[in-house]
Amino acid sequence: GAVVSQHPSRVICKSGTSVKIECRSLDFQATTMFWYRQFPKQSLMLMATSNEGSKATYEQGVEKDKFLINHASLTLSTLTVTSAHPEDSSFYICSARSSGGAQFQSEQYFGPGTRLTVT
Amino acid sequence: AQSVAQPEDQVNVAEGNPLTVKCTYSVSGNPYLFWYVQYPNRGLQFLLKYITGDNLVKGSYGFEAEFNKSQTSFHLKKPSALVSDSALYFCAVRDEDSSASKIIFGSGTRLSIRP
Numbered sequence: 449g450a451v452v453s454q455h456p457s458r459v460i461c462k463s464g465t466s467v468k469i470e471c472r473s474l475d476f477q478a479t480t481m482f483w484y485r486q487f488p489k490q491s492l493m494l495m496a497t498s499n500e501g502s503k504a505t506y507e508q509g510v511e512k513d514k515f516l517i518n519h520a521s522l523t524l525s526t527l528t529v530t531s532a533h534p535e536d537s538s539f540y541i542c543s544a545r546s547s548g549g550a551q552f553q554s555e556q557y558f559g560p561g562t563r564l565t566v567t
Numbered sequence: 568a569q570s571v572a573q574p575e576d577q578v579n580v581a582e583g584n585p586l587t588v589k590c591t592y593s594v595s596g597n598p599y600l601f602w603y604v605q606y607p608n609r610g611l612q613f614l615l616k617y618i619t620g621d622n623l624v625k626g627s628y629g630f631e632a633e634f635n636k637s638q639t640s641f642h643l644k645k646p647s648a649l650v651s652d653s654a655l656y657f658c659a660v661r662d663e664d665s666s667a668s669k670i671i672f673g674s675g676t677r678l679s680i681r682p
Contacts, residue, residue: 482669491657492611492672541610543670556661556670558603560610 450476452544454559461532462567469527469562471542477522478544482556483515486539498525532566539563569594569662573673580648580680588643588676590632590658599661600641601670602632604654611657617641628652648680 451474461467471481479500484492496512498504498519506512514536516528525544529536541561571592580586592598599618603611615626622634632643641658658673 484672491674494669494671497669539608558611558613561608563608 450474450544450546450555450557452542452557452559454540454542454562456562457560458563458565460565460567463533464531466528466530467532467564469529469540469542469564471525471527471544471559473523473544473546473557476544476546476557478525478546479522480545481519481525482543482545483517483525483527484541484543486541486561488539492541495527529564532564534566537564537566569598569660569671571658571660571671571673573656573658573676575676576674577677577679580678582650582680582682583647586645586648586652586678586680588656588658588678590641590643590673591639592641592658592660593639594660594662596662598641600632600634601659601661602626602630602641602643603657603659603672605657605675606654614643614656650680650682653678653680 453472455470481498483495485495486492494507495510496504496506496517498517500519500522504517519525539561542559543556545556601616602614605611614630615624617624617634625631630645632641634641655675655677657675659670661670
């Protein structure tokens with residue numbers, strides 16, 4: 449099956465610094481990628497949807513200037529948490545939808561997640 | 568707008584007994600429904616999905632789910648629970664008629680299987 453990877457799997461950074469998380473579709477092309485955030489013992493909350501070559505669409509309440517998303521190619525999307533603070537500590541999961549076939553028939557695959565800890 | 572609800576935060580079942588994890592949904596168009604499982608500090612693992620066809624969907628690890636359009640439900644079931652089934656389960660929905668076509672997750676149900 450299709451594989452989505454994330455790098456790094458864990459990152460610890462100091463408050464005020466920026467952190468970049470990469471999401472790659474390894475064996476398929478993804479026109480659309482999604483970024484989710486999961487706090488401990490909570491559900492996955494969709495942060496934003498990105499389409500290759502265009503600006504990301506952010507969900508209500510998500511600061512686009514703080515969570516910068518770049519989807520420069522059909523296999524790579526990045527999430528940059530700018531000026532991170534302890535409250536940004538969370539589990540970030542990306543998801544990629546394959547571009548093959550009809551839009552609503554295409555599968556959505558999830559990465560293994562990145563644990564961000566801001567000290 | 569689409570939404571999905573999992574009314575139970577936790578479900579406790581004895582090993583060998585049948586289990587059910589409940590899920591109800593709301594969409595404006597036709598629903599695509601999913602179940603995922605998450606083990607501690609891990610990403611999501613896909614269990615099964617309903618798009619069209621038979622209302623009873625069979626998935627991984629012996630799980631199945633029944634789509635009930637009149638009750639807008641998609642409960643996850645397994646005839647005989649294993650201790651290794653203990654994990655966090657998420658129901659999710661995608662609205663076929665939505666241009667955004669994004670997967671929205673329920674709040675999750677923690678399944679605990681006692682030996």
